Every structure is written in C-alpha cells, then in structure tokens.
Amino acid sequence: MRTLETPALILDKVKLQQNLSTFQNRLLALGVRLRPHGKTAKNIDVASLALAGQPAALTVSTLREAEYYFEHGITDLTYAVGIAPSKLDHVCDLIKRGAKMKIILDSAAQVSLAAAKAATHGVILPVLIEIDCDGHRSGVQPDDQLLLDLAQQIVESQDLMLRGILTHAGESYACTSIEDITALAEQERSIAVQCANTLRSNGYPCLEVSVGSTPTGRFVENLAGVTEFRAGVYMFYDLVMEGLGVCNKEEIAATVLTSVIGHQHNKGWLITDAGWMALSRDQGNGQHGSGIVCTLDGTPHPQDLIVSGTNQEHGIITRRDGGAIDPADFPVGTLLRILPNHACATAAQYGQYHVIDGSETVVDVWDRVNGW
C-alpha cells in the first residue's frame, strides 16, 4: 500500500472471506441458500467468493451489473428494483442472450408493460411480486387484494411467468436494538410466507419466497418457508452495520487509504486527500463524521480520530474529544486508513479495489462496474 497514489480503496481479502463464510453458514444452518446482492461489491471476484459452494445466482441493483455479471458467466439474476418501462427492452435482450433474468413489480401498469414488451421480443419474462413488509419504500401491502389481482393478471399473460414474491426489510437499517432487528427479521419472514401462502391457496404458483437485508440476516432465527436470502453489505460491513451491532470494527473489509497532506496547527487538524469524493457524502449514523481513522494496519487509531469535515478532495481529521492533534505524530505523507460509514456508497466512488491479504501488500487489483 505504501506506493499507491491516494486516495485508494483497499479491500482486505481475509476479512472479506471471513464475512462471507460466517454469513453464508448462518443462513445455510437455517436451511436457506444465499442469493448475494451484487450491488455492494459490483465485482466478479468478490461475487465468485460469495458464491462458493452455492448456486451461481445473484441479485443486482442495476442492469449494468446484470450485464457485467452475465458476461462473467453468472446467468441467474434477479433485478431487485421495481422495473421501469425504459429498461424492459434491455431485460428482454438479456433473456434472449441466455440470462435467467427475473424482474420485480408491484402494479398492474408494470404487468401490462412487461407483458407487452415480452410479447414484442418473443420471450417469457419471469416476474416476482414485490411485497412491502415494513413500510420502507415500495411493494404491495401484504393484505391488499392487489396481490391476487396482480397474480391473476400475470398468469393470464402468455408472456410472463409468475415465480413468486420478494421483500426487503429495509427498515432494519433504522433499528435501535438487536431485539428490534430480530423482530423485524421475523416480520420480514412471516409476511413473505403469508403472501406466498395467499398466492398458493388461491391457486397461483409461488416457487420463490425471497427475503433479505444484512441486519436481518445477521440476527434472524427462523427462515421457515423462505427459499432464498438476499444481502450485499455483509461482504464488507461498515460503520452503519457496526452501529447496529451487526459487525464489529475489526470485520470491516473495505477502507480508504489516504495521505496526510498538511496540518492546521492552530486548530489541531490534520488535512488529508480523502474528501467526500473519496469517502462519499454518507454520514452514516451521525456518530463518526465521514469515518473513523485507522493506522495503516487498519486498526482504529489510539487517539480516537474521525473525519470531521470534508470538501471534494480534502478531509479534515480531528480528535473525537475535541483536543488538538500534535502534527509531529502525523508528518506529511503519513498513510491512514478510514473505516467508511456506508460501504456501498464509499466503494461506488472508485473504479477498482486494491486487494490486500491481511498484510500491507497489495496482491491484486479488482475492477468495479459503476453507473447504469
């Protein structure tokens, strides 16, 4: 790492692999396979590690990710954002090229538009009905007649195939205790199973019952009736997850390498070259500014330093307790590593990972597929 131009995104493969196996084993023990979410890593090397010993099936958040993972041989892909009409041609094209693409929807308008496009392209388009299990954003309300209306509309189409339901307990990020997360995990499961049973008892197919978020995956105790679990940020973890009790700081696998470029002696500040462009604007849970400062080995600095301010390419590092930093402890050129608030947001600022293997040595460079 000592010869890298900063800022750079560092990925510790040892921590990554530990996070992957712990999370996966937890879900396997509950009898459910993982469909890793490709949105955090946006990289085939990470995805391949995450799929070790599992079926080659991913979740994606953009069609660009879908293209990328498909080109790298992963054909079973669920695009887990409600489908926009402007993306249907692209989805159908992926299917024609051999992808097992599934889309999600929660409205009659989407069913009509998807059916029409599938017919135009001469493909059968597999769909999941999105369920709102926690009022977080989108999806059909679990007890809404719309669920059965959509199922009927889908099965009446010659061009769509109803595969099941999908839900995401996004409110788990806003929980304030492990008990709350555990309860929300059961809510996510029970509502998903309830909706699946509603479909089945009314004669509709529901092979897939897909749930998931990293916090609920960490604490869920029962996944009876669920067929797959989706999560992404568990691969890297971050300070938001740490704040929720989902991980500890030592498990955070993605960090930002930065250089000290100056000091404000009167204020006791360090100035670095990791600003908001390098760290993202994500303020996480509001406890750590734009991130916690570590020494080069990735351990939180004993002086308890945070990135308390950022400009585009400048970071301001201060002591959490407000005391002045002694510039002599951090000469110009000192390399530091920052634990990010939100790994998805921070990683998205980079085109590549510099991969380390637990030590200081960069052993690989892995690309990322950003944008749409």
Place this chain on the structure above:
Amino acid sequence: MRTLETPALILDKVKLQQNLSTFQNRLLALGVRLRPHGKTAKNIDVASLALAGQPAALTVSTLREAEYYFEHGITDLTYAVGIAPSKLDHVCDLIKRGAKMKIILDSAAQVSLAAAKAATHGVILPVLIEIDCDGHRSGVQPDDQLLLDLAQQIVESQDLMLRGILTHAGESYACTSIEDITALAEQERSIAVQCANTLRSNGYPCLEVSVGSTPTGRFVENLAGVTEFRAGVYMFYDLVMEGLGVCNKEEIAATVLTSVIGHQHNKGWLITDAGWMALSRDQGNGQHGSGIVCTLDGTPHPQDLIVSGTNQEHGIITRRDGGAIDPADFPVGTLLRILPNHACATAAQYGQYHVIDGSETVVDVWDRVNGW
C-alpha cells in the same frame, strides 16, 4: 430523452454555454482571466467550451483529471490540492511528458519532498504556496512567517520554481447573504494580494496570484492584483448555488432523468429509480431533500415536489407541503428530472453525460473521468 434507460445524467448545453459566457465575461470585465476548474465537469467537451477565447489552462482536483486533460491537449494544469508525497512521481512524469503542471503546498515538509523528487526525475517543478484566506481548510496563515520561510526554501532549491500563491474562499459556500459573499470575495482578493506583496517586497517572485470560488466569482467587484480566477461549479450550477443567490433554478444545467416505478397510495408517495446512487448523498442546504423534481422539460413541477428520501436505487418523491400525490398524475414510466443539490457530487456518480440542446433530443454523449 424518452428512450434513455434511467437514471441518466442530462446536460443542457444551452444553459451550460450561457453559464460559461456570463461568468467568464464578468471576470474578463474585472480584468482577470479564468482558469476553469475541471473538477465539476471532468470532461473535455465542457472544458473546451469553458476555455473558448481564453488561454488553454485548467485547474484540476485529481491527477487522473490532469492525465485526461493533458491527453486531450491541455498542458497548462494547476493541481489545486496540497501535494501528497505519493503523487510526486506522477506529477514529475507528467512534466517530463510536456505538461506545465503546477502543484500547491503549505509546509516545509512538502517543499523538501517535492524538491527531492524533482531532482530525482531531473525536472523543474513549479509550485504555488497555498494561503488560507478564510479558515476553511488548508494553507499558510497570511501573516505567518512560514510564508517567507517557504519562499526561501523554494528559491534555494535548484529543482523547484516559485510561481506565486493560490487561495480559495471555500467558506463562501457557508455564507448566508450576498453581502457576506461580496465581503468574502474582497477578503479572498485582499489577502491574496497582501501575501503576493509580502513575497515581492522580500525579493521573492510572485507572478501568479490565483484566487477563486464560484460564489465569490459571481459577486466579486474588484480583482485588482489578481492574475487568475478559478471556479468549477459555475458551469452547471445547482441548488446549493441557487440557495446562495448565485444562480436561479432555470440556470441549472445538469439534471438527473428518472422514471416513476411505483406509488405508495396510502402515503401519497412516488417511487422512482433515482436513489442516492443517482443523486449522491449530498443534502445541500437541507431545504430540498435530495433534489427538486421537474417535469421532462426541466421546469420545477407545479405541485412543488422534492426527493424526500433515497435508498441506493430508489427515490421517494413527496410534495413539499406534505400533501398526498395523486398517482393518476404520474403513471408508471413517467419521466421526471431532478435538480441536484450539488452538481459536483451528483455528476460524479455517472460515467457520461447525455447532452441536450435545450429540447428533449439527446444530441451528444460526453464521457467523464471519475476516480483517481
């Protein structure tokens, strides 16, 4: 635009050119040339328009920008972030390949490190001393003996060339009135000129007196003694600039095109496919959520809608007054455009611009050079 996959970054060339000429003419009328900052657009087509009728000289915020603009024929480049030691080899390499790269610094350590690297590479490295004119982040305090000490250290080196001073009134983004911005512009100018005069009266060269920020450029009344002005976001403008009174909403040239993908009927929400990945996490001045919603023609929607919530790939649009949105007004697939809080942050989420010429028609696609 109607056939684009969303989200997409739209750049209105008519507004862009108006912004460029208005800002440039204002500074030319004050007798100062503009050295546009390449950090907002990160694109050669925009930079070329910004340089029309001016010397081909840019400011950059990363060495990746420097490489990119250099490859596109712009050789006179000021890297306006305090130099990190790990970047000096790259800077020297650019100089060896013909770039007129200038770096900035504010410490004796940086002078020593830069001189050593320049000697190793056998180049003369032009440097500017960074001045702190407003306590914003980095730079030498104007009345600090360090200014003369650094000048002496630089001129004693055989390998560095003292070109002058550089400062940036970054606190202008935090001003609350046009009077405050105007006063800060004069402070930026007068401190820069004072430091330049300190250098000259002590026998040091100071050919370049470089100042600038978009807010101070908009309201500055006197630039006597200044040789160049740097600014970037004036090209696109955004809601932060609008909140400062620097522009109006109609001048914002970069917007995000998004599709309505659903509704939460009970809550009166629209769900779109522009989440924080598409808009950035920047909350601007806190007045507009993650942005103001416009109709497809770029005019703020008459229902006064804002992006009040975001997930990674989902936006939640609500009425500012808290009333419910009638889903019938926004069928699935409706295209909207979002005015961003901060153009630099939002544009950085995209690999390209879809350029329009005042109408709905995309007339060009321009790339962006993100990362480091």
